[in-house]
Amino acid sequence: MRTATIALLLIVPAAAPARPPVVPWEVPAEPGLGVAVFARGLEHPWGLAFLPDGRLLVTERPGRLRLVSPRGEVSPPIPGVPRVAAVGQGGLLDVAIHPDFESNRLVYLSYAGGTEQANWTAVAVARLEGGRLQALREILRNPTPKRGGAHFGSRLLFLPDGSLLVSIGDGGNPDVKLDGRNIRDQAQNPEALFGKVLRVTAEGQPHPANRGRADPGSGWNPLLFSIGHRNIQGLARDPKTGTIFATEHGAQGGDELNRLEGGQNYGWPLVTFAKEYSGAEISRERSRPGFADPVSVWIPSIAPSGLAVYRGRALARLDGALLAGGLMSSDVRVIRLGPPFRETRIPVDQRVRDVAVGPDGLVYVLTDEADGAILRIGPARRS
Template sequence: MLLVLLVPALGCAASDDVAPVTLKAVVGGLEHPWGMAWLPDGALLITERPGRLRIVRGGVLDPTPIAGLPPVLAIGQGGLLDVALDPDFERNRFLYLSYAAGTIEANGTRVARARFDGRALRDLQVIAAVPQSKAGGQHFGSRLLWLPDRSLLVSIGDGGNPPVQLDGQLIRLQAQNRSSALGKVLRIRSDGAPAPGNPFPSGPGVAPKVWSYGHRNVQGLAHDPGTGRVWVSEHGSLGGDELNLVEAGGNYGWPRVTHSREYGGGPIAPAQSAAGLIDPRRVWTPAIAPSGLAVYSGDRYQGWRGNLFAGGLVSRDLRRISLDASGTVLAEQVIPIGERVRDVRQGPDGLLYMLTDSADNGELIRLDPVAGR
């Protein structure tokens, strides 16, 4: 085990309520693990981006992947992405997967639902699919999050960087098009239908599943049970990664306003903020490439309740973010991991777990509090 020292991140003050932790490798040998979900019996499901669903029982990775998965497009950033259990899983055995599907020339993000019998998926059906087909292997999203009202949030990427186009214009402009699913957080029912109370009712120029828009590529999505807030972390372009407090109907600006720059140099937008568009609560420049987001609600780490935890792919660390009562970021600290952090979740034991994104030895890592500290 490795002792981790928490140090300030650039751009934020450090706080004093630091709980020393150690890193404990629980499981290794994973190939690009992406998402995870615990079963009621304590077993853990882990997705691997090439298209496998794995299960960990008693701390041991079953060598046989779960059968019955849909075909996935495992190319670039695409593949098998997130996994989530139905809120009524113990009764109906439903689980949900998000994944990339199609061909390199025409593809998109899908959500499927299936029954899990402990070894295989049964009765799989696609309940949601992005209707706008895109080319390439970029910006699929896609996190899944159940809200207390049993609606499901699904994050969808904007489709890709220039020169990728759709309908004769840069595809990233779809993030501002409310009739498109690209660059959005969607809110659906368990059967894939638009959830009641969505902010944009069906009609010309709107998509009834859209919950928020103006996003680039959300790969962190978390609900705070203490406040009811929904948080997302999303990739910027060259810098300009964002932490956003998301509300129904909100426009988060991409690409009309952004702190990001083009990969080839130069600004993407004429401004970083504008009236009617919601500013991020935290901007990361240089980029950390955020993926995975959790709100800690347990009591295993002193002083961490209510903090956000954001994984970083490029920064190879975990960010602990403390907030005030209004959701303003007060401080940010770095937990060095040394590997690309793809996901972070709070386990049923009240401890934090991470997935490290490696092709040959991705790991499930647990943060253990140091006894007596």
């Protein structure tokens, strides 16, 4: 008599993908740090960049660029900036210097051009010589004008190979249409620039590694690095790991921290934690195969703007942390990816538009106010 051997196949269901942490409004304060005013007298400052000699270039949204000395002295407006559309969220926005600035003196500016009824995000480059910008020329423009003053994106980030990342917003909320549809739907259009991160050369040309250049049959515009974004106003690269991070505004809740990789789709508006400002659902999907999930999500919104990765010894306890500015939360969020994931805050009680780590290892913050300031975050003073 033969004994049958019965093999039992145990079927284990695939684990559901880990959901990103949802960070509430209230998080603990980061201990041991103090906030002091470094410079005053700026009108709605938007972006800052450190020069090799320790001075700062700072943009003001109404259309001015200023130099700030290492002692916090603010210069008169620098001549030679582009003409901007200072409507709503638009105006003179970010500033970045070329990696070889010491030899070529090149400064890059992003801004809203046009009028309230027809405007676009653009990037220009000029030489900083003799206290003014010279030979200004536009190297990049969203070719499709939109109306209204919302969602220009506009952060700039140079990568080690000399290429430049440029964020462009989705164009606006559902009251703004393009070809009869919500303009925000263009974030999923691989031919359009709305709701995208671009990667270009220093002359504004498509980078050879972009999906649309590497695979012309993909349907992607050759300028595109990633798609499916709402309105990125924070871009940073970890100098130790090379990881690129972005923070972007949701609508009603659903602000995101993302780890950016070329060729990825980040979902907006098909996949999102955000809701309409009315409270209605934008999408019931929080994740979808083939789309990149956020690292974390803020509900309610902190309105993130400005992002830096801290690497240094002056504030050693922050080493490796992400520093995200919050317009609505009036703070700088300190994000430690872990594991475990942890988030604390540095209260500043003003709208934070940009965050940068200075050559001294301290943290510099722009406040988005009519009487805006540069704040400096360092070790707390002992009383």
